[in-house]
């Protein structure tokens with residue numbers, strides 16, 4: 180059992196390294212273009228809704244807290260608490276995604292979604308579309324990870340309801356927790372890069 | 380050859396003669412038992428069958444390419460068909476044959492056996508990786524049947540994103556999905572090697588095959604996600620024109636090249652490192668002598684994995700990269716040749732004063748040495764800034780990478796098949812035919828690709844289906860060589876298949892080799908070892924070590940084996 184848990188932990192960390200490289204490609208592209216087109220990127224970040232972004236940041240940080248508490252509950256065999264904290268994490272994740280939908284649809288209404296529908300606002304640099312291409316790819320990939328996370332959470336929650344986890348066996352909860360924290364951390368980078376830098 | 384070493388733990392238990400011993404092959408029957416297996420050995424066999432199919436598919440495309448190039452006019456194929464052929468040849472060979480070949484077949488089969496484990500760390504993920512591979516492969520095949528792609532295996536933007544006709548997105552999705560099978564395999568190897576080694580098997584007692592697979596696995600998990608996001612960006616760009624690679628919208632096509640080569644240069648080491656691991660096993664075994672410079676070979680694998688990530692810019696010397704960046708990448712590329720050379724020298728030194736025997740696997744190993752040497756050295760020509768301006772995008776480059784990827788990697792792959800075939804199948808193949816095939820392949824290979832160095836140096840660009848008359852002689856030579864090479868690859872198919880039915884039964888250790896995998900019956904039982912082995916010895920304790928230096932090395936290792 181011990182060896183199995185060690186293996187799972189190492190495997191999970193290795194997987195997260197893979198994830199870092201995956202997002203890394205996007206971050207590098209973002210960095211290069213931000214360096215090349217500072218005005219377009221300034222303009223772009225002004226088009227984003229900083230209040231919604233900040234709200235979502237808070238939501239995700241809270242969900243990381245509930246997730247950490249869920250792992251703690253599993254370690255100490257507190258079944259009820261485990262279910263409550265997992266459910267809370269799930270709800271917070273859902274709120275985040277809901278807000279994202281609101282943001283996306285307002286971008287659509289303002290013709291800021293890259294592609295044939297895109298219309299450059301008055302006075303915007305040509306490369307604004309590149310900014311939005313990165314905005315949607317980065318937040319989109321992040322949201323996809325959240326959705327996958329929500330799916331996994333249902334599975335973990337199911338295990339909790341079935342009373343599978345206790346102080347001697349909680350690896351799935353812990354592994355899922357690592358994943359969830361990782362996804363949160365990605366957002367912690369995305370928020371300043373997309374919403375904050377370039378605002379005065 | 381009598382072995383003087385003590386056996387590595389109590390694993391030589393064999394079932395009594397007469398009764399049919401159960402092994403991983405005959406323990407259960409039927410398609411279902413194979414498609415749902417989580418046995419790493421069976422998964423290795425599943426991969427073996429699948430990559431062989433892809434190999435012959437890619438080979439058939441190469442036949443088309445070479446036939447067209449037999450004459451200077453474009454008489455056999457239309458330009459577009461030709462473009463599609465070389466693109467799909469590259470895609471199939473790189474992503475669906477070379478990358479999975481040795482790791483997914485032999486790595487899967489051997490990593491647990493060599494470290495005395497029952498299976499890999501995550502057997503179910505292992506099976507999943509095969510299904511992912513098949514799904515990606517099927518999608519790519521569908522793209523080919525539906526009309527193909529003509530961008531070259533490199534998918535350069537803006538060609539792939541804007542101008543190319545064909546099924547770029549579907550092919551990309553296939554490659555994207557297949558990438559996950561690499562990642563899962565890499566993850567499994569890393570965790571397995573870290574956590575599942577038999578008692579007493581310290582890092583410096585690991586076979587070098589394991590070291591090279593560890594390095595490969597590192598590249599797999601660090602590099603593959605980058606190609607995944609890159610392919611995804613190409614697909615999104617192509618579908619929606621979002622502007623990331625499109626200059627009209629401010630995007631930069633060269634960014635694509637950076638991202639692509641950031642993965643694809645390390646990926647060439649995914650293709651060659653496992654083969655180098657095989658080499659280390661073959662050379663020592665058939666020299667009956669401990670491998671020379673064990674630690675150097677082990678660490679050079681890691682050095683290659685690390686340095687390999689720092690040289691991608693050598694593909695972009697003439698793609699508007701700054702001259703200073705070019706200089707740095709040039710120097711770094713030359714550095715990468717050092718660990719490769721360290722290996723080559725160590726293998727050669729292993730031969731020195733060894734009692735070398737020329738059995739089929741060893742002939743492939745010699746083939747590897749000869750071809751990899753030329754491939755690697757011509758890499759230095761290409762990484763020299765000035766010469767690369769002349770040689771870039773010519774047949775010289777084509778010859779360079781074929782010498783390594785076909786000459787090196789496939790020689791290693793075939794060497795592995797011949798070396799471990801008795802272990803995998805429990806049967807011996809015809810030694811005479813095997814040696815003959817190795818020779819045919821070597822000669823065919825040389826004749827195919829050596830003229831390409833010359834014709835490339837003279838200025839023939841790659842990827843065109845017509846060329847000036849004066850290049851015809853060299854191209855005809857190359858096509859003639861390709862016919863011999865093709866025949867050479869078919870011969871093993873025949874005698875290996877025949878061996879399955881008519882071959883002599885293999886003993887547990889037909890080569891008198893030292894690895895743990897040889898200490899269990901051929902074919903092995905599902906649980907690999909009847910009793911978990913305890914390792915007390917260094918690897919490669921071959922008798923031919925009565926040599927001052929070896930004894931010294933032995934003393935050096937002694938404390939570790941306490």
Ligand code: HEM
Pocket residue numbers: 533647648650651693694712713715716719754755756757758759761762763767770771772776779780783784788
């Ligand atoms: C020994 C160290 C090596 C060096 C210094 C080296 C150097 C280079 C350079 C500079 C190029 C770019 C040439 C050009 O496009 O103008 C190149 C191309 C290439 N090399 Fe190597 N190489 C080395 C090893 C390898 C290995 C081990 C492999 C494969 C297993 C490999 C596979 C390739 C491939 C596939 C290309 C061409 C890609 C394309 O444009 O389609 N190389 N190499």
Ligand SMILES: [Cu+2]
Pocket residue numbers: 643644647690691693694
């Ligand atoms: Cu390269």
